[in-house]
Amino acid sequence: MSDENVILLSGVRKTFRDFWLRPTVDAVQGLDLAVRRGEVFGLLGPNGSGKSTTIKMILGLIDPTAGKVEMFGMSPKSLAARARLGYLPELSYLHPFLTARETLMYYAGLCGLDRKESRKRTGQLLAMVKLEDVADRSVGGFSKGMARRVALASALVGRPELLILDEPTSGLDPVSTKEVKTLVKALAKNGMTILMTSHLLADAEDVCDRVIILNHGKAVAEGDVATLGESLEEFFLAKVGNADEFVLADFLS
Amino acid sequence: MRRGRAIVFATAFELLCEPVFLLVLLAALALSVLAPAMHYHQFGEASRMARDAGISAMLVGGFAVCLLGPVKTFRRELETGTAQVALAHSVSRTSFFVCKALGCLLAYVIFTAAISLTTLTVVNGAEIGGAIAAARGGMARLWGPSFACAMSAIVLPLVFGAVLNRFLRFRFVLSANLLVLTFAFIGSIYRFDGHLAARLLPVLALASAPACAVLAASAAFSVRFRGNVATASSAVVAALLLPILGNYCLSDALAYGGILPTGYVLAAFVAFSPVVAAFVLAGVHFINVQDVQ
16 A cells, blocks of 8 residues: 555535525535555445445546545546546446446447457456356346446456445345455455445455545544454444434334 | 447447337338338339338438437436446546437438338339239239338348347347348349439438437437436427428429439538537537536
8 A cells, every 4th residue: 555645535515406506415515535545445424424426526427516536636537537447336337238248348448448358358357257157148137236246347347446336245145245345355455446335334344444434424534444443333333323313112102 | 439439339239229219110111111002003103102202201210210319328328327337437428428429320320221221122122013014914013012022121120030039039129120221231232223222312311411400409408308308309309400301301302303413412411510510519518517426
């Protein structure tokens, strides 16, 4: 891990507005964040805490209302910066009419790979995610877990320097979840920088070097996983709310 | 270049896999076959009737393809989130929009080619009917053979598409669309009527000018309204353009017996290019200013 920042957010705010430009929600409020080269960084927080919005601002898909976002020292809208990036979205967004092989060939094309290289990389990745047998079936008919594996392979097809994983283990069974965690560790060992979000704190604890915890669009804690305490889950609950406050009595009576 | 090509072909591929595209194509083929078949029976003038029906089918169906293609593909990209993933790659929003529109244009060209070739197939059928009648020394009954030839161009792709799907797991809609084009091509090369083809091409080129405008308008509105209001808005635009099209294409082309001076075609493209450019610029603006999520 080096001190070079791959991703840098300073004072970032995002306010969504309706059709009449009235503010509807402050999704992110003054967020500062730095992801260093070669580390696995976890973006944690409850639903609606602003994790996905933060990731979309890093990807240049949405513009921050205020503050500055940099990726590899460049604007996230820079094509040169995005050429070094792989992205796995929260839901496996795939073209249902394409087969698994065609999907990977399409994304290889978007990464600018030539046909020969695309074929080679596609074959390798299909073998890695164990989808060789169904490579020529339309992904529209795939189960959630299979679609997730195609999406993961798509994110890796361009051999990115930075991998952004939004809930990478969502929809996967325990065996596949373990495989993804092993993959993330192996990629990080090879020097890839990884930014991931997860609701599963055990997953984050297993693979992340550092984490930041968001709540209501603000950072409530940040640090090395090893120094946050004995259990990341207890630390997380202490920071973002207590599950014991969940009111069941009225409903059950 | 590779990135743009990937988007163009994926978009055209998507539209060729779209059942609506196959339905519009088959409806247009049926129109181009049935309309002249009825007229042959009454008036004769095989080639002219076939050509007029082909042009009409191409116009109506072409507008439907230009309208629905961008709506379908942009709506799917923006609502299912695949646009997010594409734009997270080294692809600018401008090139994403332009390449997707070009993909729709490619699908329109395939549609137009299928109708044009089927028109030539119908004419070939009439030629066969004429040859049979001459051999027998009787009156030419052109509608039968031409009807049979052209209906084969519709039915055979569906049958072969179903067979390929059943035994080789090929995608039915995609196979049927490509087989329509293949069979129409095969049908058209028998006694290829170069003179008629030469007459058809300028008319088709002329009709493509307003079709491009409709396509660009539909793409721009689809990005702005995510395919919801786009259909209605684009339909209004198409309706506004149709009278111009009528003046430019049908009246002139048909009044001159299908012969069009090259100047007419060029003038049409010059007349429509500012409209196309304006809609493309609007689409580029819309995709660049909005959040993609």
